Amino acid sequence: MKISTYKYRGRAGCRSLGFCFGLIIYCFTAQAQQQADSTQFLKHTPADTSTRKLNMDALYSRPFLQLGKAPIAIGGYMETNTQYTVTDGATEGFSFQFRRVSIFLSSTIASRIKFLSEIEFEDGGKEISVEYASLDFELHPLLNLRGGIIVNPIGAFNQNHDGPKWDFIDRPISSTTILPATLSEAGFGFYGKQFTGNWVFGYETYLTNGFDDKVIANEENRTSLAAGKGNPEKFEESNSGLPMFTGKIAIRNRKLGEVGLSYMDGVYNKWRDDDGNILDKKRSIRAFAIDFNTSFLKNRINILGEAAKVLVDVPDTYSQQFGSKQWGGFVDVVGTVLQKNILGWDNAKLNIGVRLEYADYNEGKFRETGGNIADDLWSVCPAIAFRPVGTTVIRLNYRRQQQRDILGNPPAKSGVIQFGFATYF
Numbered sequence: 334m335k336i337s338t339y340k341y342r343g344r345a346g347c348r349s350l351g352f353c354f355g356l357i358i359y360c361f362t363a364q365a366q367q368q369a370d371s372t373q374f375l376k377h378t379p380a381d382t383s384t385r386k387l388n389m390d391a392l393y394s395r396p397f398l399q400l401g402k403a404p405i406a407i408g409g410y411m412e413t414n415t416q417y418t419v420t421d422g423a424t425e426g427f428s429f430q431f432r433r434v435s436i437f438l439s440s441t442i443a444s445r446i447k448f449l450s451e452i453e454f455e456d457g458g459k460e461i462s463v464e465y466a467s468l469d470f471e472l473h474p475l476l477n478l479r480g481g482i483i484v485n486p487i488g489a490f491n492q493n494h495d496g497p498k499w500d501f502i503d504r505p506i507s508s509t510t511i512l513p514a515t516l517s518e519a520g521f522g523f524y525g526k527q528f529t530g531n532w533v534f535g536y537e538t539y540l541t542n543g544f545d546d547k548v549i550a551n552e553e554n555r556t557s558l559a560a561g562k563g564n565p566e567k568f569e570e571s572n573s574g575l576p577m578f579t580g581k582i583a584i585r586n587r588k589l590g591e592v593g594l595s596y597m598d599g600v601y602n603k604w605r606d607d608d609g610n611i612l613d614k615k616r617s618i619r620a621f622a623i624d625f626n627t628s629f630l631k632n633r634i635n636i637l638g639e640a641a642k643v644l645v646d647v648p649d650t651y652s653q654q655f656g657s658k659q660w661g662g663f664v665d666v667v668g669t670v671l672q673k674n675i676l677g678w679d680n681a682k683l684n685i686g687v688r689l690e691y692a693d694y695n696e697g698k699f700r701e702t703g704g705n706i707a708d709d710l711w712s713v714c715p716a717i718a719f720r721p722v723g724t725t726v727i728r729l730n731y732r733r734q735q736q737r738d739i740l741g742n743p744p745a746k747s748g749v750i751q752f753g754f755a756t757y758f
Contacts, residue, residue, distance in 0.1 A: 387535045387583050388593060388624065389486060389524065391493035392449065392465060395437060396724055396757045408437040412496035414728070414753020421745055430753075431457045432496070435464070445471035453515075464517050475525035479539070482568065484517045486537040486581040487597045488639045489624035491516055496755035500667050500686050500718035502730050503751070505639070506710065507661030507692045512620065512641050513559040518542050518577070519568045533585040542567045543577030543599040544618060549647055549655050555694055555708065556645050556656045558618065561601060573600040573615070590627025596620070601645075616646040633672075638664035653706065654739050656695030663690035667716075678721040688714040695739060707741035710734060724757040 386394055397406035411434040417427045435453040442448060450466040467481035484492050490508035494515055508514050522539030548561030564572065571577075577599025585591035597620040604613045626637035640662030647657045667686035675681035695708040714732040721727075730751045735744040 387526065387533060387585055387591060388489045388493050388626070389526075389535050389537055389581065389583060391495075392451070392484060393439075395495070397437065397439060405438055405440045408439075408757065409435050410495055410497050410755060410757045411435075412502075412753065412755040414502050414751050416749065416751050418747060418749045420747040435495075442468075447471070464515055473525070475527055477524050478521070479524060480521040481519070482517050483520050483522065483539055483541060484515065485539065485541065485579040485597065487516065487579055487595045487620055488512050488622040488641055489593060489626070489637070490514060490639055495757075497724055497726055497757050499665075499755075500684050500716045500726060500728055501665065501688050501714060502728050502753050503714070503732065503749075505663040505688070506690050506712060507641060507663055508639060510557070510559055510694070511643055511659050511661040511692055512622065513562045516558075516562050520576070522579075531587045533587075534583070535585075536580070536582045538578070538580040540576040540578060542571040543573060543575070544601040545572035546602050548601045548618065548645060549651060555654060556643075556647060556659060558620070558643060558645075561618075572603055574605070575600045575615070577618075590625060593622075593624045595622045595624075613648070614646075616648070617644075618646075619644045633669045635667045636665070638662060653697075653699060654695065654708070656697060656706070656708070658696040659692075659694050660696055661690070661692035663688060667718075675719075675721070681722070682720040684716075684718040684720065686716045686718070688712070688716070690714075705741065706739055707737040708739040710736035710744075725754065726756070727754045728752070 395408055397408040399406040412432040414430050414432065415427065416430055418424060433453055433455045435451055437449070437451050439449045440447065447469050448467070449469075451464045452461065453464050454461050463482055465482055465484050467479050467483055470478040472478060486492055488508060490505055491512065491514060494504065504514050518539075518541030520539050520541030522537065522541075524535070524537040526533060526535040544558065544561035545564045545567065546561070547564065548558060549556055551557055551560035553560055566572075577597065579595070579597045581593055581595035583591060583593035597618070599618055600615045601618050602613055602616040604615045605611050620641060620643045622639060622641040624637070624639040626635070628635045640660070642660040643658070645657050645659075647655050665686060665688050667684050669682050669684050671683035672680065675683075689712075691709070691711045693709040695706045697706050698704060699706060712732055712734040714730055717729045719727045728751070730749075732747075732749040732751070734747040734749070736747070737744045
């Protein structure tokens with residue numbers, strides 16, 4: 334049986350990866366013991382919240398812990414919550430969820446050469462994945478080389494997905510079902526930034542392996558980029574034999590906020606066999622996204638959002654329930670209503686917010702009748718969040734959602750109550 338180098342499922346995989354982390358922790362402990370007589374062996378690097386940072390810096394703007402002269406720094410985050418859902422009067426009851434714990438490892442190998450990785454344990458170890466593992470060569474502020482497992486810069490959430498940064502428990506629907514959240518691929522590319530007064534300009538451009546045929550050949554019976562990203566073989570070879578392009582440009586003003594435009598284009602199907610025989614035409618995926626974030630009243634009110642449109646070349650042999658056009662987006666508005674010493678925590682915050690989101694999985698009309706194809710949903714989610722410190726959040730959410738099937742029948746109405754917390758460590 335072949336064990337993927339990307340995802341480990343089951344107890345054997347957990348033991349294998351657990352041994353690796355045990356070895357890392359042992360090395361850190363040994364280093365700490367050797368330097369126990371020093372008061373400076375523990376170095377904490379807080380998350381960088383500089384207004385000169387762009388969304389593309391999110392993976393590196395995290396809190397890390399370094400022990401003395403140890404060659405690596407370590408960090409991570411975890412998310413857990415309770416949930417009670419009712420759909421059209423029916424419920425499966427009350428559940429506890431341990432969503433994920435992620436471990437970050439970073440190292441400065443030499444001057445202007447650095448490495449960063451993220452390994453995520455989901456659902457209590459049910460699934461373990463290497464989400465990010467890249468080596469950066471900093472050649473010039475406007476030209477830097479990156480290679481390895483890369484988080485594709487499509488939209489904003491894909492790179493800025495850490496749970497403790499958000500006052501909402503669920504990830505945005507459009508960022509997980511229209512665009513596939515935490516999409517990462519093996520590949521290479523370039524990135525850079527330029528600073529001019531209050532302005533910051535940045536770009537990223539990568540070639541990676543891309544999606545596979547499960548974009549349409551999946552159990553969901555609809556077009557789904559999320560289903561097409563899950564093949565672990567994508568870290569060894571490209572399903573189509575052609576690279577996928579992902580690029581993004583972003584501009585930020587320290588007083589106004591940031592706007593980003595991103596684009597993704599690639600072939601997803603197996604269009605020829607290993608002998609070179611043509612099986613099908615090259616079928617492409619194209620995705621466009623725009624994202625923004627801004628704040629005012631001395632950062633007491635923050636607004637951010639993302640919208641995306643996906644175009645997929647679907648074979649004529651597939652039914653109309655497989656959409657060739659999808660789009661969706663979300664907007665978060667979060668305000669700080671209290672910021673003071675609370676229960677002994679200096680500078681604690683109490684936030685209230687709301688998320689508005691929409692996803693259309695099949696934009697278009699039926700060929701036979703000309704009527705609109707439905708298969709869409711909308712959601713409203715108010716939130717209350719308490720932050721005793723900036724890296725830890727306790728969250729209470731209530732989500733109201735309506736979802737229609739492809740025929741546009743009366744929507745399924747859902748109400749979801751969630752309580753949980755997330756923290757960096």
